[in-house]
Amino acid sequence: MPMAFQPNVQQAIMQAASRYGxxxxxLMRIAQIESGGNPNAKNPKSSAGGLFQFIDGTAKQYGLENRFDPAQASDAAARLARDNASILSRTLGRDPSAGELYLAHQQGAGGAAKLLGNPGARAVDIVGADAVRLNGGDMDMTAGEFANKWINKGSIGSQIAAQPSSPPQAPGTPAPPLDPPINVASHPAQPIQSQPEPPSGLLSALGVDAAQANPIFAAMGQMMPEQQQPQMMQPMQAPQSMPALTDYISQFLKTRMV
Structure with missing residues (x-):
């Protein structure tokens, strides 16, 4: 989990970093390791205190009057980091990494340069037993091992986040899943239903041969959508009292079949 800074603390650090390049x-990583981002942190075993754990001597050297004030502590820490970077760049022949800057903050620029320049020597012989023991080192560690322990920890690969001023909003309700696409190939085409035969009783009453009339009714059925075909009514016998109408319909159908 990334360590979170209070907004005023992060603002003080970023402004100081910008001020001194x-x-x-x-710079935030140094504060994260030294105090956990707490500007009121105090080491009961030494004079170190504040956001960057300045001891009395270094605080005096950089004119830090109130080491528990985030703005003052950040300003002094940025100037210290700038000076340490200048010394280490001459030793290394390049700009130091964030982890190397932290090592210099902990051991001083001179101590960090000696550790980096003598990786095979014992760390206690380079910076002293207290400097190794009080910073989580082993008495048998080489200078390179001890330096790498803190260079790796001082890396800015870990995320650093600002303390949120309000709790995060609950995630929105996810959209319902879309219906799966229809695979047309998996649905075979339905056979076309045969068209109903015209009622023979009606044709007989009209004097029309059923075999000849069937193509006309079939063609009419093809022109109508399958689902819209009306139900065929039961055949009705033409009334004997209407010979003129019967003759007219019979003549009409015969002319359509020509």
Whole structure:
């Protein structure tokens, strides 16, 4: 989980870093390791205190009057980091990494340069037993091993986040899943239903041969959508009292079949 800074603390660090040309992420990483981002942190075993755990001597050297004030502590820490970077760049022949800047903050620029320049020597012989023991080192560690322990920890690969001023909003309700696409190939075409035969009783009453009339009714059925075909009514016998109408319909159908 990334360590969160209070907004005023993060603002103080970033402003100081910008003021002196220091990487703000590297400066926040130093504060993260030294105090957990707590400007009121105090080491009961030494004079170290504040956001960057300045001891009395270094605080005096950089004119830090109130080491528990985030703005003052950040300003002094940015100037210290700038000076350490200048010394290490001459030793290394390049700009130091964020982890190397942290090592210099912990051991001083001179101590960090010696550790990096003598990786095979014992760390206690380079910076002293207290400097190794009080910073989580082993008495048998080489200078390179001890330096790498803190260079790796001081890396800015870990995320650094601002303390949120309000709890995060609950995630929105996810959209319902879409219906799966229809695979047309998996649905075979339905056979076309045969058209109903015209009622023979009606044709007989009209004097029309059923075999000849069938193509006309079939063609009429093809022109109508399958689902819209009306139900065929039961055949009705033409009334004997209407010979003129019967003759007219019979003549009409015969002319359509020509």
């Amino acid at each position: 220091v990487d703000p992420a590297a």
